[in-house]
Amino acid sequence: MNQKSSKNNNGKGIPIKAIAWIFILFFIILIVGFMIIPAYFDKTPFGKLFLNTSAPWALTAEEKNxxxxxxxxxxxRNLxxxxxxxxxxxxxKGDxxxxxxxxxxxxxxxxxxSRFINGFNKIKLLETIEKSIPNSEMPQFNYLxxxxxxxxxEYLLHMHENANLY
Structure with a gap:
């Protein structure tokens, strides 16, 4: 009896579940391919991730100087x-x-x-960052x-004192 059942199983094809998984995997690869390949040639920030270029916010050597x-x-600056x-x-610039x-x-x-509600010195800026500005949408960053x-x-003071560079 075992011989008959083993002979019958030898002729069976791939199970339906395996075909379904292969189809799903193929579909995922196809979708990802359609997302990545066009982005590789794209000039948007997402596309630039796939090119060998620096990030838009990275400073060049000239800018560092x-x-x-x-x-x-x-x-x-990075923070x-x-x-x-x-x-x-x-x-x-507030934009x-x-x-x-x-x-x-x-x-x-x-x-x-520009007018600053809490002032623009180290102590007042720290207070603004930690406690926010009353009646504004600025969040408190006291957890930082x-x-x-x-x-x-330090970066804000540099920006303010060297406005002509920006």
């Missing part, structure tokens, strides 16, 4: 881009992509005539480590 950042300021630029803009959704536009850090906040402040 121009701005002459200290280590704290350079770290602060500013991560935490602040979405509202305040990449160079602090970040989220600024259009806010009730009140964020201040322009590089314009000397002290060094992170200090580096952001």
């Amino acid at each position: 121009k701005f002459n950042y200290s280590d704290k300021q350079l770290s602060g 500013y881009l991560e935490y602040c630029a979405s509202c305040h803009g990449p160079i602090g 970040g992509p989220l600024s259009v959704t806010l009730r009140k536009r964020p201040p322009n850090f590089i314009d000397p005539s 480590p002290k060094e992170t906040k200090e580096n952001i402040i």
Whole structure:
């Protein structure tokens, strides 16, 4: 009896479940391929990820010489881009992509005539970062480590004092 059942199984094809899994895998590879290949030739930020170019926020050697950042300021720049630029803009003009959704536009850090609610010195900036601004949409960043906040402040002061470079 075992011989008959083994002979009968030898002639069976691939089970339906295996065909389904192969089809699903093929479909996933096809979709991913259609997403990645066009992006490789794309000039948008997503497409640039696949090209051998530097990130849009990376500084060139010429820019590093121009701005002459200290280590704290350079770290602060990167942290500013991560935490602040979405509202305040990449160079602090108050024109970040989220600024259009806010009730009140964020201040322009590089314009000397800008008015700052809490003031613009180390102590007042630290207070603003930690406690936010009353009746505004700015979040509190009191959870950030002290060094992170200090580096952001160093960068903000550099931007404000060297507005002509921006």
